[in-house]
Each structure stands twice: as C-alpha cells, then as structure tokens.
Amino acid sequence: xxxxxxxxxxxxxxxxxxxxxxxxxxxxxxxxxxxxxxxxxxxxxxxxxxxxxxxxxxxxxxxxxxxxxxxxxxxxxxxxxxxxxxxxxx
Amino acid sequence: xxxxxxxxxxxxxxxxxxxxxxxxxxxxxxxxxxxxxxxxxxxxxxxxxxxxxxxxxxxxxxxxxxxxxxxxxxxxxxxxxxxxxxxxxxxxxxxxxxxxxxxxxxxxxxxxxxxxxxxxxxxxxxxxxxxxxxxxxxxxxxxxxxxxxxxxxxxxxxxxxxxxxxxxxxxxxxxxxxxxxxxxxxxxxxxxxxxxxxxxxxxxxxxxxxxxxxxxxxxxxxxxxxxxxxxxxxxxxxxxxxxxxxxxxxxxxxxxxxxxxxxxxxxxxxxxxxxxxxxxxxxxxxxxxxxxxxxxxxxxxxxxxxxxxxxxxxxxxxxxxxxxxxxxxxxxxxxxxxxxxxxxxxxxxxxxxxxxxxxxxxxxxxxxxxxxxxxxxxxxxxxxxxxxxxxxxxxxxxxxxxxxxxxxxxxxxxxxxxxxxxxxxxxxxxxxxxxxxxxxxxxxxxxxxxxxxxxxxxxxxxxxxxxxxxxxxxxxxxxxxxxxx
Numbered sequence: 001x002x003x004x005x006x007x008x009x010x011x012x013x014x015x016x017x018x019x020x021x022x023x024x025x026x027x028x029x030x031x032x033x034x035x036x037x038x039x040x041x042x043x044x045x046x047x048x049x050x051x052x053x054x055x056x057x058x059x060x061x062x063x064x065x066x067x068x069x070x071x072x073x074x075x076x077x078x079x080x081x082x083x084x085x086x087x088x089x090x
Numbered sequence: 091x092x093x094x095x096x097x098x099x100x101x102x103x104x105x106x107x108x109x110x111x112x113x114x115x116x117x118x119x120x121x122x123x124x125x126x127x128x129x130x131x132x133x134x135x136x137x138x139x140x141x142x143x144x145x146x147x148x149x150x151x152x153x154x155x156x157x158x159x160x161x162x163x164x165x166x167x168x169x170x171x172x173x174x175x176x177x178x179x180x181x182x183x184x185x186x187x188x189x190x191x192x193x194x195x196x197x198x199x200x201x202x203x204x205x206x207x208x209x210x211x212x213x214x215x216x217x218x219x220x221x222x223x224x225x226x227x228x229x230x231x232x233x234x235x236x237x238x239x240x241x242x243x244x245x246x247x248x249x250x251x252x253x254x255x256x257x258x259x260x261x262x263x264x265x266x267x268x269x270x271x272x273x274x275x276x277x278x279x280x281x282x283x284x285x286x287x288x289x290x291x292x293x294x295x296x297x298x299x300x301x302x303x304x305x306x307x308x309x310x311x312x313x314x315x316x317x318x319x320x321x322x323x324x325x326x327x328x329x330x331x332x333x334x335x336x337x338x339x340x341x342x343x344x345x346x347x348x349x350x351x352x353x354x355x356x357x358x359x360x361x362x363x364x365x366x367x368x369x370x371x372x373x374x375x376x377x378x379x380x381x382x383x384x385x386x387x388x389x390x391x392x393x394x395x396x397x398x399x400x401x402x403x404x405x406x407x408x409x410x411x412x413x414x415x416x417x418x419x420x421x422x423x424x425x426x427x428x429x430x431x432x433x434x435x436x437x438x439x440x441x442x443x444x445x446x447x448x449x450x451x452x453x454x455x456x457x458x459x460x461x462x463x464x465x466x467x468x469x470x471x472x473x474x475x476x477x478x479x480x481x482x483x484x485x486x487x488x489x490x491x492x493x494x495x496x497x498x499x500x501x502x503x504x505x506x507x508x509x510x511x512x513x514x515x516x517x518x519x520x521x522x523x524x525x526x527x528x529x530x531x532x533x534x535x536x537x538x539x540x541x542x543x544x545x546x547x548x549x550x551x552x553x554x555x556x557x558x559x560x561x562x563x564x565x566x567x568x569x570x571x572x573x574x575x
Contacts, residue, residue: 004229007345007353014341014354017134018361025141027457028477030366030464034333035202036140036150037362039157040133041336042205043355044212045179046160047343051219052169061219062170063178069212070182071189073161075205077154078190083198084147086471089478 032083039076045069125163126351132156133355137362143477160351195472196429199462200255203248203329206336210244213237213339214309220346221302228289233346235285239278239309240339246313248332254321255461263319271315278312281305320382323426323503323541325461327370327381334363366463373457375509375520402538405556407568410532413556414569417494417530419450421486423523424466425459427500427535431562434473437499440566441475443573453479454486454496454523456504483523496528498549499562502541507549517545531555534562 025033048065051058133156139149168175186205193201217237220226226234253259261268284291285305320328337359344352371378414420422441428434441451453475459466467480490496498505507526508515525531526549533550535557540546549555558565 001229003348004345007348007350010350011341011345011353011357014357015361018137018358019365021134021138021358022141022362022365025365026143027369027455027464027482028143028467028471028480029141029146030369030457031198031202031462031468032146032150032464033137033140033362034330034366034463035198035205036146036153037137037337037359038202038206038209038333039150040137040153040355041209041333041340041359042212043133043157043160043352044209044216044340044343045157046164047216047340047347047349047352048178048212049161049164049168049170049175050347050349051216052223053171053174055222058219058222059170059174061215061222063174065212065215065219066175066178067182068208068215070179071186072205072209072212073157073186074183075186075190075201075208077150077157078187079193079198079201079205080150081147082190083195083468083471084150086195086468086474087143087146087477088471088474089143089476 028087032080032087035076035080035083039073039080042069042073042076045073119167122163122167123350125159126349129156129160129163129351130354132159133351133358137358156355160355195468196432197256198468199325199329199460199465200252202462203251203255203332206329206333207245207248207252209336210241210248210332210339212241213336213343214241214245216343217241217346218306230346231289232286233342235282235305237339237342237346238306239282240335240342242306242309243313243316244332244335244339246310247317247328247335250314250317251325251328251332254317255325261318262321268315268318271311271318273315274308275312275315278308281308316382323374323458323461324381326458326463326465327367327374327378329462330363330366330370331378331382332363334360334367337361337363370458370463373521375517400551402550402557403555405532405558407558407565408572410556410558410565411569411572413530413532414444414449414495415447415573417444417449419452419493419495420444421452421454421490421493421496421525421528423454423456423459423496423498423501423505423525424470425456425499425501425504426461426465427502427562429460429465429469429500431500433499433563433566434469434475436563436566436570438470438473438475440570440573441479443570447573451479452481452486454483454525455480456483456501456523459501459504483521487524487527490524490527491529493528494530496525496531498525498531498533499566500534502535502547503545505549506541506545506547507552508545508547511548515545525549526552526554529554532558534558534560534565536561 051062053059136149136153139145217234221234337356341356444451455466505525509517509520509522
C-alpha cells in the first residue's frame with residue numbers, strides 16, 4: 001500500500017508540474033503541443049512491454065497494446081515534427 | 091529547527107533503504123529506475139520547450155529521445171516473447187509512420203484524434219491483460235477498472251471524433267441513435283461503480299463471471315455516447331479533453347504497473363490536455379460541463395435574436411479589390427470556412443501582394459476558430475505565413491478602430507458582435523475579434539446561414555459591412571488576379 005501512496009504523490013506532483021509548464025502557451029502552438037503531448041501518451045508502450053504473457057489471451061492483448069501504442073508513438077512524433085517544420089518566421 | 095536539520099538526512103537514508111525494498115517488489119532494477127528518472131526529466135524539458143516557438147522542434151526531439159530511452163531500458167526486463175514485441179513495434183511503427191507521412195496537413199485534426207484513440211486503446215488492453223493476471227489486490231482491481239474505463243472512453247470517443255472531423259460520421263445531437271448511445275454513457279457510471287465494488291459483492295451473491303466483458307463493451311459504447319452529441323465549433327474542446335484522458339489513462343496504467351515514467355509522462359499529457367480544454371472553454375465563455383452535456387441547441391431557442399436585422403450589402407470581388415488596394419492596414423480573420431474551402435494558400439498569396447502594395451497585413455486568430463486548438467495557425471503555417479503575423483484577439487482588438495479593412499474568411503461566431511452587445515444572446519460574454527469596429531468589414535461567406543451556434547450575426551447587417559458571397563477560394567483568387575494585372 002505504501003508504494004501506492006508514494007506513486008500517487010508522484011502523480012499529483014507531475015500533474016501540478018504539467019499545469020505550471022504549459023499554462024502560457026501561445027495559441028500558434030496549440031496544435032503541435034496537443035499532437036506532441038499525444039505522442040507522449042504513447043508511453044503506454046512501456047506499460048505494454050511490462051505485461052506478462054501467461055496464456056494466449058494475455059499474449060494477444062499484449063501484442064495489441066504494443067501495436068497500437070507504437071502507432072501512437074511513431075505517428076505522433078512524426079506528425080508533430082512535420083507540423084513544427086512548417087512554422088517559420090520570415 | 092536544529093532537530094529538524096538532523097532528522098532530515100536520517101529520513102533520507104531511511105528512504106534509500108526503503109527504495110531497495112521497493113525494487114524487489116516492483117521488479118524493476120535500479121538501473122531501470124535511474125533511466126526512467128532521466129527519461130522523465132527529458133519529457134518535462136521536452137514538453138516545456140514545445141510551448142515556445144523557437145524551441146518547439148528541439149522539444150519534440152527531446153521527448154522522442156525520452157521515449158526511446160524509456161522503451162529501450164524496459165526491453166532489458168521482459169515478460170513477453172521478444173519476437174512478439176519486435177513484430178508489434180515494427181508493424182505499429184510502420185503503420186504510424188505511414189499515416190503520419192501521407193496525411194495531408196488539412197487532415198491533421200482527425201489524425202490527432204485517431205492517434206489519441208490508439209493510445210487509449212493501448213491502455214485499455216493493458217488493463218484488460220492485467221485483469222487476467224492472478225492475485226490482483228483490491229487496489230489493483232480498482233485501478234484496472236478505472237484504466238479500462240478511461241482508456242475505453244478515450245478510444246471510442248476519439249473514433250467518433252475522427253469520424254466527425256473527417257466528415258464520415260454525420261450523426262449529431264437529436265438523432266435516436268445518439269440518444270441511445272448517450273443513455274449508455276450515463277449507464278456506464280453505475281456500471282463502473284459496480285465493477286469496482288464487485289469483489290465485495292461477489293462475497294454475498296454468487297459470482298457473475300462475465301461481468302468484466304460486459305463492462306468492456308459498455309465502456310466502448312459509453313465512449314461513443316460521450317462524444318456523439320458534441321460537434322462543430324465545440325470539437326476543439328472535445329479533442330483536447332480526449333487528449334487529456336489518454337494521458338490520465340496512461341498515468342493510471344503506471345500506477346497499476348508500478349511504473350514511474352508512465353505516471354510522470356501520463357500526468358504531463360493529462361495536465362497539458364486539461365489546460366488546452368480550459369483555454370478553449372474560456373475562449374467560448376462557457377463551462378466545460380455546458381459544452382459536454384448541454385450544447386448550444388437548448389440555449390439558442392429565443393426567436394428575437396434570429397430575426398433579420400436589416401439589409402445586407404453585397405460586394406463584388408472587383409470592388410473589394412479596389413478598396414483593398416487603397417487600404418493601409420488589413421486584418422484577416424479566418425475561420426473553419428477557410429479550411430473547408432482550402433483557401434489558405436490564396437489567402438497567403440493575397441497577403442503577400444497586399445504587403446508588396448505597402449499595406450500592413452495581420453491575421454487575427456481566435457483560439458476556437460476551426461475544429462481543433464490552433465487549427466488556423468497550422469493551416470496558415472502550411473501555406474507559409476510567418477507566425478509573427480498571427481495575432482490573438484487581445485492583440486488586435488485594442489487597435490481595431492485604426493484598421494482599414496477586416497476580412498472575415500469563413501468565420502462567424504468568433505466575430506459576432508452580439509457577444510459584446512446583446513445581453514440575452516446565447517453567446518453573450520464570449521470573447522470575440524471585434525471586426526465590426528474596423529472601418530470596413532468584408533465578410534466572405536457562401537450564404538446567409540448562421541454559424542455553429544445557430545445565432546444570427548448582426549455583423550452582416552452593419553453599416554460598414556460588405557458581404558462577398560461565394561466560395562472563399564474563388565473570391566480571393568479573383569482578388570489576387572486583379573492585383574497581378
């Protein structure tokens with residue numbers, strides 16, 4: 001139980017940190033920020049890698065999780081990068 | 091004071107010892123944890139740098155490196171066959187990259203929604219798989235249900251958002267299918283409560299073993315019902331909220347799997363999505379609850395505001411050109427109509443010709459113009475408009491009187507003066523771009539239909555307003571060719 005309290009603490013601090021970090025983003029960057037954050041949410045890939053596969057169902061589920069998280073990660077970063085490379089100041 | 095100073099280091103030492111103990115129960119080696127911390131720090135800096143124009147590209151690289159580190163170090167300690175992992179990552183990477191490279195810039199909103207949905211689906215599957223593990227504690231059971239729920243809502247909701255943004259899905263508020271789906275959404279709250287309490291209930295009533303699968307299905311249907319009634323100008327809010335959900339789902343999955351980096355990265359995404367949601371809601375002067383559960387339809391029924399308020403004064407592209415040629419300052423206010431007409435390239439061309447003619451050109455961009463946060467900025471960036479020309483309402487409103495021509499291209503509600511003038515209007519109080527204060531206003535529009543909010547726009551009937559009817563792209567192309575002659 002103790003570890004959940006500790007991790008819950010990490011969770012809360014990270015949320016506050018996130019709110020502080022992004023409170024004043026210019027609206028020009030709203031879309032890239034959203035898309036970039038979206039790519040980060042593909043961190044679920046790490047979670048998917050940690051799964052164990054004791055039976056076939058779990059193996060299929062883990063494969064699905066890895067597959068979709070990878071789409072999110074690769075697609076998210078590439079699209080964000082493509083978008084950001086268009087933002088230019090003349 | 092003194093005692094405290096001694097006590098603190100002792101406590102820290104105790105923490106260190108405890109962390110050894112934690113390693114053994116979380117099954118993550120010390121090196122892995124250190125790399126996770128490094129990767130969390132990179133994520134934090136990455137997302138911070140994403141918030142500034144000059145550093146955004148590097149920020150994205152930094153967060154990609156963080157992802158690579160976190161994934162790489164996790165591979166040291168695997169519970170699944172490496173072949174499955176490699177084939178999953180390669181296949182996913184291939185599909186994701188293909189979509190990302192092929193997608194047209196105008197299709198970005200639906201692409202972001204789709205990727206977001208896949209992230210949600212991944213957490214949904216993680217929690218499902220974890221449910222099948224033996225010996226889950228009650229706390230783990232609760233976390234599994236919450237992760238399934240948020241992940242499932244994110245996935246199904248994002249699919250609906252994808253369908254709506256790409257205009258495959260035309261169902262909206264009021265359709266009977268939507269109403270049924272909404273009832274499922276409300277039904278999902280007691281269902282969530284039930285599955286969380288299930289370990290207690292099953293002690294008294296014989297176990298109902300397939301309840302989890304019913305819950306999985308219900309969650310997905312509820313996700314459809316959550317987003318189905320929302321549409322049009324409210325899409326930016328939903329997209330940012332779903333983005334936030336996918337982060338929160340990842341953070342819960344992190345709690346479930348006792349993984350730091352999942353918690354930190356997930357929370358950062360959750361927080362950034364939340365901020366965007368709040369910014370969008372503020373830009374419409376509505377609460378998030380009103381946008382999600384009420385919508386405009388029920389508030390905009392009063393007829394007195396939808397009456398015709400006089401005659402509109404149409405103008406031809408030739409006349410518009412003559413006025414523009416003599417203007418010394420022009421403010422372009424784009425909206426969703428510009429995206430639909432794909433007019434961003436001709437708009438940029440017109441802007442450059444105007445500048446060459448000695449006219450000062452600015453773009454006034456409302457935070458909720460378009461179908462996702464910053465939609466107009468991306469479109470104009472794609473068309474090569476320098477981002478320092480893009481201004482927010484607060485920057486352009488104070489000097490609006492001195493603007494010769496304000497060109498409203500496919501925007502409606504975000505320039506509706508009722509928001510500042512008519513107290514009973516459904517959009518009263520919404521911050522707008524006050525184009526009606528400019529010396530002349532051109533409104534480029536297909537027809538006289540009202541905007542998403544269903545509110546009549548008095549701007550069209552003002553003395554200084556000229557309506558340029560027709561397809562925005564064609565109208566502007568005409569102006570551009572006049573300039574070239």
